[in-house]
Amino acid sequence: MGLFGSKSVIGIDIGSHAIKAVELTPVGSRYRVLHSGTADTPPGSVKEGIVVEPQGVGAAIRGLLATSGIKANRVVSAVGGQAVIVRELKLPSMSEEELKQAARFEAERYIPYGVKEVNMDFDVIGETTEENQKKMVVLLVAARRETVDKHVQALEVAGLEPFVLDVESFAVMRSLDPQAHTNGQSEAAVLVDLGAETSDIVITEAGQLRLTRNVGIGGDALTRAIATRLELEFKSAEQLKEEKGIVLLEGEPLPDDRTVLSLHEVMLPILGDLATEIRRSLDYFQTRWRESRVGRIVLSGGTAKLQNLDRFLSLELGVETVVGDPFLSCDVAERVLPSAIRKDTASSMTTAVGLAMRGAVER
Ligand SMILES: Nc1ncnc2c1ncn2[C@@H]1O[C@H](COP(=O)(O)OP(=O)(O)OP(=O)(O)O)[C@@H](O)[C@H]1O
Numbered sequence: 001m002g003l004f005g006s007k008s009v010i011g012i013d014i015g016s017h018a019i020k021a022v023e024l025t026p027v028g029s030r031y032r033v034l035h036s037g038t039a040d041t042p043p044g045s046v047k048e049g050i051v052v053e054p055q056g057v058g059a060a061i062r063g064l065l066a067t068s069g070i071k072a073n074r075v076v077s078a079v080g081g082q083a084v085i086v087r088e089l090k091l092p093s094m095s096e097e098e099l100k101q102a103a104r105f106e107a108e109r110y111i112p113y114g115v116k117e118v119n120m121d122f123d124v125i126g127e128t129t130e131e132n133q134k135k136m137v138v139l140l141v142a143a144r145r146e147t148v149d150k151h152v153q154a155l156e157v158a159g160l161e162p163f164v165l166d167v168e169s170f171a172v173m174r175s176l177d178p179q180a181h182t183n184g185q186s187e188a189a190v191l192v193d194l195g196a197e198t199s200d201i202v203i204t205e206a207g208q209l210r211l212t213r214n215v216g217i218g219g220d221a222l223t224r225a226i227a228t229r230l231e232l233e234f235k236s237a238e239q240l241k242e243e244k245g246i247v248l249l250e251g252e253p254l255p256d257d258r259t260v261l262s263l264h265e266v267m268l269p270i271l272g273d274l275a276t277e278i279r280r281s282l283d284y285f286q287t288r289w290r291e292s293r294v295g296r297i298v299l300s301g302g303t304a305k306l307q308n309l310d311r312f313l314s315l316e317l318g319v320e321t322v323v324g325d326p327f328l329s330c331d332v333a334e335r336v337l338p339s340a341i342r343k344d345t346a347s348s349m350t351t352a353v354g355l356a357m358r359g360a361v362e363r
């Protein structure tokens with residue numbers, strides 16, 4: 001038995017743009033990164049977080065394992081995007097045990113039989129009165145049957161069998177937890193995972209999920225708008241966005257580069273919509289949790305790398321906004337992940353890191 005190998009866990013995040021894999025091993029209260037890598041998702045094979053072509057995705061995962069030196073081992077993956085169902089249930093007052101059963105009963109309508117473990121979760125988020133009856137408002141998070149099946153199939157094609165299938169927003173909560181609570185445990189945080197096709201808005205407080213929403217705004221919307229306006233192919237538009245995209249802020253000097261200026265103009269309405277969606281979630285949260293205060297917004301996902309997006313959202317929403325680093329509680333050797341690559345890929349690896357952390361904790 002290897003000294004570290006036997007304890008390690010692989011987190012695999014299957015996105016519409018890229019597949020990310022991280023292998024971690026727990027060392028005390030921290031983790032060591034053993035391997036890390038990403039591969040392009042075959043175009044069209046993952047849509048809005050749902051695997052639609054398991055064969056193609058599976059082959060891409062197999063390739064990724066080979067190039068990043070990861071051997072089949074304990075795997076934790078997750079469903080996300082539109083594949084995850086968030087339901088508010090209104091239930092009559094009942095005991096914790098009865099509630100567990102009721103939530104499981106409800107969740108099983110969406111979760112396939114045979115998967116070793118699917119992570120569904122629930123939380124009592126408030127109280128209400130309906131027809132003179134006091135009811136508990138329960139937030140249930142679960143995944144739809146057929147999408148879980150396809151996800152598992154893709155992993156099986158790559159020779160992997162997930163021992164836990166988690167929910168992406170839970171993984172983000174786990175890996176960004178140290179940054180969500182820097183202003184003191186008492187404050188809530190908004191985690192925004194900005195992907196290619198969709199984004200997750202998650203509100204967490206005292207380590208608990210308060211709200212999670214998936215919105216159809218991501219990096220692809222920016223790319224499409226750039227492609228249309230500048231008459232470019234999607235791929236060239238994406239490259240231009242990643243190289244020169246900057247959100248220009250009011251009161252700051254304008255750049256000389258006209259491309260930068262026009263990219264900003266094209267992206268601004270979409271980023272405004274994103275800010276509106278986050279504000280909606282904040283307002284909704286605040287009406288439910290009047291005493292709570294949101295301390296900060298933590299961004300993750302590939303689109304979090306868009307220059308100045310953190311500062312833009314901070315100004316728009318009046319809440320301190322930072323880009324998260326999932327590797328904060330990890331030791332990363334230079335030869336495993338050179339610091340330049342680590343910096344560049346950290347925000348996109350957030351979900352994968354959070355998944356591997358779960359497996360490492362649950363052994
Ligand atoms: N430097 C950058 N500036 C702006 N956007 C970037 C940058 N680098 C990557 N992106 C964008 O990040 C997105 C990919 O992010 P990510 O890997 O988190 O998506 P995904 O998880 O595959 O997608 P989804 O979660 O929607 O299924 C793409 O839209 C890409 O253009």
Ligand SMILES: [Mg+2]
Nearest residue numbers: 015016195301
């Ligand atoms: Mg993603």
